[in-house]
Amino acid sequence: MRSKRNFDFVKTSRRFLTISAVVLLIGLVMLGIKGLNYGIDFSSxxxxxxxxxxxxxxxxxxxxxxxxxxxxxxxxxxxxxxxxxxxxxxxxxxxxxxxxxxxxxxxxxxxxxxxxxDVDIAREQQTNALIGLAVACLGIVIYVSIRFEWRFAISAIASLLYDALFVICLFSIFQLEVNLPFILAVLTIVGYSINDTIVIFDRIRENLRFAKIKSGADLDRLVNDSIWQTLARSINTVITVLVAALCLFIFGSSSIKLFSLAMIFGLASGAYSSIFIASQLWLYLKKKQPLKKVAVKPQSTP
Structure with a gap:
């Protein structure tokens, strides 16, 4: 069923992708200049x-x-x-x-x-944290590739990298302490983000089975409708977890405040990237694939 909503996610996607690229570029520049404020877990x-x-x-x-x-x-x-x-x-x-x-x-x-x-333990924990993030991302790529297709996998990993880098850059800009709970927060963010993305991807795949795609405009319409059909579920899920993270940040002890703050940043970024990065990148890659032409049977002459 075609969505009757007025807002067109696909039509405005280029603007949001540009904003995302600029924000991430500024964050990476600040990360290169200021670095990260490592806590005791990653520094002696x-x-x-x-x-x-x-x-x-x-x-x-x-x-x-x-x-x-x-x-x-x-x-x-x-x-x-x-x-x-x-x-x-x-x-x-x-x-x-x-x-x-x-x-x-x-x-x-x-x-x-x-x-x-000490120094050796700090370096070992840094290495283990990076390995953990890499293994998580690799596992997601393999799962999405098998469950869906490679275009979905590339789009999903791009949005996950955006979410992780977004949180890391914010912690660098504000020089917030990076410790083991921060790594746990990033891994949790990756999990919630891929959940939002999979929900949209699953609806796109389902709609593809019944849609008659004859042009790029048909694909645009399909993606836009798929986002609208899953938007309420995605928003409700994110808001529910955000409320819990906000309560932890406001009422929790100092030891979990930075974990909660990272979760707040990441959950907001994950909901955004699933709509404006993952689904739009899949659409771009799908349009590069030649559309299947519908064979027309020649009419027989009497």
């Missing part, structure tokens, strides 16, 4: 999470940290919990002295959770 250092018996004054804690002279650090405070990240990996003596001094000067009832990552 020490994290100390301190649970205290009462809320502490940040000024007092910072003065204590400056006196310790343990190098560059960042301090994140929440109610009855302080998270400290040192750029350098502390040795056993430094760690013991820190705990003793903090208990004596700040809070005698404080409890500590210490995580130390």
């Amino acid at each position: 250092g020490t994290s100390i999470d301190i649970s205290t018996s009462k809320p502490l004054d940040d000024t007092k804690v910072r003065a204590f940290l400056d006196e310790q002279k343990l190098g560059e650090y960042t301090l994140t405070s929440a109610q009855n919990r302080d998270s400290i990240r040192f750029k350098e990996a502390l040795n056993e003596q430094q760690e013991k002295k820190f705990k003793t001094d903090f208990s004596a000067q700040i809070d005698k009832d404080a409890s500590y959770e210490v995580n130390i990552v």
Whole structure:
């Protein structure tokens, strides 16, 4: 059934693809200039999470940290919990002295959770994270190629790369910390994005079975109708997960805020890319394929 909606996704796709390319180009330039702000998971250092018996004054804690002279650090405070990240990996003596001094000067009832990552472990985790992303993308390409066709697979992977790079570039521009939960967020985003894309692709494939495609305009109409027919489902799915991610970001602890923020960025990007990148790239590739001509039987003369 032909859609009666007025907005034409296909007709406006070139404008949105151009905007997407410009945004991604700016993001990649900023990524090259500023790089990523790696957390302790991907760079050597020490994290100390301190649970205290009462809320502490940040000024007092910072003065204590400056006196310790343990190098560059960042301090994140929440109610009855302080998270400290040192750029350098502390040795056993430094760690013991820190705990003793903090208990004596700040809070005698404080409890500590210490995580130390050296250079070798940080590099190994970087490598494993990249391998995980590559394997996930490869698995998606193979699945979509078998389940659909190669044009669908290329279009899907292009939209997934856009989503991942979009989130990475945003974290680079705002210098947000990149750690293992961030990698988990990117993998989750890839999963939700491919789900939206597959929903649209499945409808396109179903409509192709019954459509009589005689020109490029027929393909445009088919893609546009397929998007409209699946739009409500895609929007409802994304909004449901977005609400959960927003609640985690607003009410969750500091340890999961960046994970939630990455999810928010990625879910919005995934819904966008499924409509304006994946389906439009498939349409472009499909139009490169010669249309099958309908054979016309010659009329017999009496």
